[in-house]
Amino acid sequence: xxxxxxxxxxxxxxxxxxxxxxxxxxxxxxxxxxxxxxxxxxxxxxxxxxxxxxxxxxxxxxxxxxxxxxxxxxxxxxxxxxxxxxxxxxxxxxxxxxxxxxxxxxxxxxxxxxxxxxxxxxxxxxxxxxxxxxxxxxxxxxxxxxxxxxxxxxxxxxxxxxxxxxxxxxxxxxxxxxxxxxxxxxxxxxxxxxxxxxxxxxxxxxxxxxxxxxxxxxxxxxxxxxxxxxxxxxxxxxxxxxxxxxxxxxxxxxxxxxxxxxxxxxxxxxxxxxxxxxxxxxxxxxxxxxxxxxxxxxxxxxxxxxxxxxxxxxxxxxxxxxxxxxxxxxxxxxxxxxxxxxxxxxxxxxxxxxxxxxxxxxxxxxxxxxxxxxxxxxxxxxxxxxxxxxxxxxxxxxxxxxxxxxxxxxxxxxxxxxxxxxxxxxxxxxxxxxxxxxxxxxxx
Numbered sequence: 001x002x003x004x005x006x007x008x009x010x011x012x013x014x015x016x017x018x019x020x021x022x023x024x025x026x027x028x029x030x031x032x033x034x035x036x037x038x039x040x041x042x043x044x045x046x047x048x049x050x051x052x053x054x055x056x057x058x059x060x061x062x063x064x065x066x067x068x069x070x071x072x073x074x075x076x077x078x079x080x081x082x083x084x085x086x087x088x089x090x091x092x093x094x095x096x097x098x099x100x101x102x103x104x105x106x107x108x109x110x111x112x113x114x115x116x117x118x119x120x121x122x123x124x125x126x127x128x129x130x131x132x133x134x135x136x137x138x139x140x141x142x143x144x145x146x147x148x149x150x151x152x153x154x155x156x157x158x159x160x161x162x163x164x165x166x167x168x169x170x171x172x173x174x175x176x177x178x179x180x181x182x183x184x185x186x187x188x189x190x191x192x193x194x195x196x197x198x199x200x201x202x203x204x205x206x207x208x209x210x211x212x213x214x215x216x217x218x219x220x221x222x223x224x225x226x227x228x229x230x231x232x233x234x235x236x237x238x239x240x241x242x243x244x245x246x247x248x249x250x251x252x253x254x255x256x257x258x259x260x261x262x263x264x265x266x267x268x269x270x271x272x273x274x275x276x277x278x279x280x281x282x283x284x285x286x287x288x289x290x291x292x293x294x295x296x297x298x299x300x301x302x303x304x305x306x307x308x309x310x311x312x313x314x315x316x317x318x319x320x321x322x323x324x325x326x327x328x329x330x331x332x333x334x335x336x337x338x339x340x341x342x343x344x345x346x347x348x349x350x351x352x353x354x355x356x357x358x359x360x361x362x363x364x365x366x367x368x369x370x371x372x373x374x375x376x377x378x379x380x381x382x383x384x385x386x387x388x389x390x391x392x393x394x395x396x397x398x399x400x401x402x403x404x405x406x407x408x409x410x411x412x413x414x415x416x417x418x419x420x421x422x423x424x425x426x427x428x429x430x431x432x433x434x435x436x437x438x439x440x441x442x443x444x
Contacts, residue, residue: 015090016056017045017129020080021144022073023063025151025200025236027096028144031061032151034122035142041131047144052083057091057129064098064170066338073098081112093117095125097170119171120156139185146389148423149196149232149405150189154182154220158202160239162266163277163344164309164337167202174203176211183223190229195423196387197230198404203239205247218246225254231425232387234404236262240288241279248295258401259296262331264304268323269316272309277344282323289327300402302331305364308357309337310348317360324364328371331408334364369435376409376433383443386411386428388420396420398428400438411438418442 017038021031031047038045052058058080062073073096080092091114099106100118107116117125123133143150157172158165186197201207208216224233233256235247240263251257267273270282280288293299305320324332336357339350386398389405396413398420403409413420413428420426420442432439 014044017043018049018052018056018058019047020060023069026153027061029151029153032141032144036140037126037137038131039142040134040137052089054087055090058089059093062096062098064101070098077110081110084112100170139188147193150194152197152199154199155201155207160203161277166340166343169342174206174210176207179220186224186227186230190227196232198234198236200236204235205238205244215244217244218250221250221257225256231256232258232401234258234260238263240265240285243288251296259299260402261299262302266306269319272316300330303329305334306337307334307360308352310345310350312352324367330375332368334361336361373435376438379430379438380433383427383429386426388422388424390422409436414441
């Protein structure tokens, strides 16, 4: 009896979708939401994998904030476009701030990208990948951070008129997220092991004005504080003008709201603040910093400054240096001014040479290094609650409540004398301190 051989059906391998994220934590949050939706559509999705096949799709979430970030985004698009041309990947899709801001120019110059999307095109991105937006997945994300902490975006866009900033061009007007939706998302995160929420937005302090008719960050903080399993809540990106002091009451009332505030101040001289359209003066800036420190005496304050804004004189810079030295911020970042199209400041002459901008940044950061060293020396002999992020060599690496991931100080714990699991809290006695690092031992 002759039998015909049966052909074996081999299932088609699904393409892998590799999401590349550039820029800030708000972009990272958007990538996590996108990946959560893709995973909810039963798609194979990874974040920044270096292993790709010829059928795979790359989604690049770009940054368009300043010159260096824009260049990095363009270079990344070109890199993956070349891989597509070489037949090593199947598709390249671009989204995010750069694409929102420069879509026509990008489409004209980089023609082998399959699609460009803006910052609010999640549904359309999903459709282009053969997926559907699932409302039941609201609040669910595929975390790219260690599971014990998560960036937590409470609003999108910005209504502030800062002259140097292109964010409103890319992100639109301020839109607060519904409080119940945020609390639900926090509960989902906590159920999956998240212990620290890092609240982010273009301006946290504006939260609630558009949907509740008042600044409502303090109520949101209290409701998030009540979520079982959330042990730290951290505030990033607070605006000084119109700062709602009631959030400090919530900070004092609740042990799981970190005594930490990131408030980008940008400059200090009256003429610079006026030209920057910050809506605040030097004296009001000094007053708000003092009021915050008076109300929460042990708070760690982080700020960000700009050097080389149009018209910044040597006297302006020296005044900023003196103020930094007097104020002694716990944490400080400093950047060179970037002349951005379609911003109010773009009408001004970018008259500070690039090398002078960088020299001023370097001088500020050298000053801050000394300030940070002095502050850290005072911590020797004290014991702090530390959240362990990872292990490197002979050290567990963690943070106190006064430190945000990636940008602030770290605590290095001797791994030869004790053990700490990633994502656990331990008490650490500090026995040595450097400019930006603390060293210590676990104590009971």
